Amino acid sequence: MEVVLNSPIILALVALGILAAGFGAVLGFAAVKFKVEGDPLVEQIDAILPQTQCGQCGYPGCRPYAEAIANGDAINKCPPGGHTTIQELANLLDMPAPELDEEHGEESDVKTVAYIREDECIGCTKCIQACPVDAILGAAKQMHTVIASECTGCDLCVDPCPVDCIDMLPLESGPADWHWDLPKPVNIIATDRDSVPPNDEGAAA
């Protein structure tokens, strides 16, 4: 005891040891108490994906793709999400945003919704089984119809239809859904520009 108290080095080591043990205990407790269930990254990625559940990425739904991304898969396989989704994923994962991989489909500006030509429907229920979000209503040998507000436009119901009575129609948009477009990019090369004289009172319209 006296040796310990008299030797400053040993005293310091003992003090540090006690501190280390104390912090270790605190960290150990925190690791158990505040343990996060599951992979929070998958949740975050899943929240960014558009949830069309279309499977164009090659995975059976958005969540499996989110898990694949968390495990290192490419982030540019989601055509419905398009550029915005890739950008967001790149921000989240802190990596450069690649261009959309055209192999999995092209980004479309027009949102579509499935529409069943009801006189032609034979009531086979194949599309109902294919729909990932239960947006098709119907029963065996009864006419089916799409609940347009629930349809994600994934077109998974089109292929199984034996009588080809499902169309993907562009979603109707009215003035309420409309929004301004970004102005055209700037022509910074002087010779490309229209020779409009600059005007001091040029007001934005």
Add this chain to the structure above:
Amino acid sequence: MRKIWDIHGGIHPPENKSQSTQTPIGLIDLPDEIILPLNQHVGTPADPIVNIGDSVKKGQVIAEAHGFVSLPVHASTSGEITAIEDRLIPHPSGMSARCIVLKPDMQDEWVALTPIDDFRTKKPGALAELIRNAGIAGMGGAGFPTAVKIQPRGDQRIDTLILNGTECEPYITADDMLMREKAAEVIRGAELLAFILGEPANIIIGIEDNKPEAIAAMSDAAKNAKVEIVSFPTKYPSGGEKQLIQILTGKEVPSGKLPADIGIVLQNIGTAYAAHRAITYGEPLISRVTTIVGESLNIQRNIEVLIGTPMSHVLEQHGFEHDQCARLIVGGPMMGYTMEHLHAPIVKTTNCLLAPTKAELPAPAAQQPCIRCGMCSEACPASLLPQQLFWFSQSEDFDRLHTHNLFDCIECGACAYVCPSNIPLVQYYRASKGAIRQHDEEKRKAEHSRQRFEFRKERIERAAAEKEAQREARKKAAAAARQKQAENAESAAATATPKPETTSPDKTAAKLERALSSAMSRLERAQKQVADALETDDTARTDTLQARLKQAELKVDDAKKRLDAFKQNNSDAKAGVNTIEEQNSASEKLEQSIVQLEKRLATAQQKLAEAVNSGLPTISALEQGVAKIRDKLKNAKEELANINNPETDTSASTDELKSAEAAISKAQTRAAELANMNPADKAVAKIVSLEKRLDKARERLSAAEANNDENLEVFRASVVTLEKKLADAKAKN
């Protein structure tokens, strides 16, 4: 004198207000067509309640409000409904929306109105409802339903009502002219709104100091009212809701909150006027004061125009020169939007139609790169950083746009106005706001889809698990059943295996007999099948059937042998047992054998009866058997009587016993003989069936001969074989 605050930034564009204030508010002719959009306000569109061809009066409700944030639509004049269809509406998108089209009958006949002389006799809630039913929306430009705005939530205590007479945007003078000409009615409207709001402490009417006539008129009208007229220096955009509140009260509306959250309600002058007319005269909102201005018009003035009047008609009435006009702007030059077509109607929010010449309002100059001069942030009345927002907007960085408070932007255009690079900044902000709203909406929808997808997955998994559980249960039940069966069989075997020893030899014999008879019946069936096959000349089948027949015959032989062997053993065993057991049990034995004999007699008799009934050829044999059993029974009974006779001594009885035993054994061998008689029966049956078949075959042969059938040879051959078989069978018998 109320203290006036200043706002950040702001600009001083040329006012251009004098052109339209030279003449009083005018009126124009009725148009040929009135187009009434169902959604002239913020909120859900109204539902039409008229049909095509209906005649309506001026002020009649033609579409009802749908939901809380919605307003009804009224007919602007009397006439006939000619269409309910999509028409161009005044909207920056240039899109069409559902409208009710009315053809005026030029009578301009009012529907019956219910004026209220003194609004103070009514309840505020009832008045708000009347204002709602009058279809009044904010007339400054946004078009928010007024009734919603003047009925604040319970937790919002309103202490200030502000009427906005600022009209800061260049060119527009509609509110100015309204205040000049209808000052008293505007004041009345202010008092009405204040009454509905529960008499807030401050009622302020704010007017920019570039409208001295309006200020004078309003001050004059407000002399006896508890209304304060406040004028303040002209600066664009003082008329913004949040800006005006700051100027008049010094309070700032927090980001993302409403003025009502800080106890203030702000209404437009025109709205107050419309509310007054709705209550005092019962008139719904069917017309408004609109500034018609621009160098391409011969007459520039304010008019009181019916809502739904096509812009083309309005312009025509003011000497519009189309080729002079650079573009038609709805609203002012700062915040208005260009209309491509002139056919859209004037709606409740149209405060100005600007038809400038190219010289007056040239096209915006070409955009140049941002030089980061910072003039935009100096001009911004909302104290934002327009330049930063511009960059983030270009890169569609929604998160940063949010953190830089894009949604506090009032789109006043001051930043774009001061920009030396002519960047249309407001367009970027509008585009980004729209994109963010759309993005948020998509996120909301995506979340909804995700929930549905996950629910579906869960449902499918649950269904699969249930199926699996059912399958498992069935499997278990089957296994349990099998096990039980096995146990039963085992216990049966356990109790049955010793049985052969305990069961009487007669039972075993009976069993063997049964086996024999069943083998024989199988044999008969096989024979019949072979015969049929032969008849139909099916060689392939005949072969297999003959093989089967052979097998059946073998089985019958086997069964016979076993029965014989058993009978032999049984009689030997019985003889042995009897000698060992001596005479004391002889009487018992005898009794037993009598019982057995009686039983056998009964079964034999039954068989006989059956045979008689079905006319089998075994009747005679069975009769014989029955007679024999009877004899045996008689003998046995006699012997029993001798044994039981007390006078007979044991030695004598022993002899008699022996003879009785001999009789018993004899009877048993007879029984065996009875069983052995079956082959004879079989032979008889065979002969009979062969005879029948032969007859049939001959018949067919003769028929074939008559018809000269191609199968004639086959039939002949089958007849020959049958004849041969019959001869064989008879020989055996």
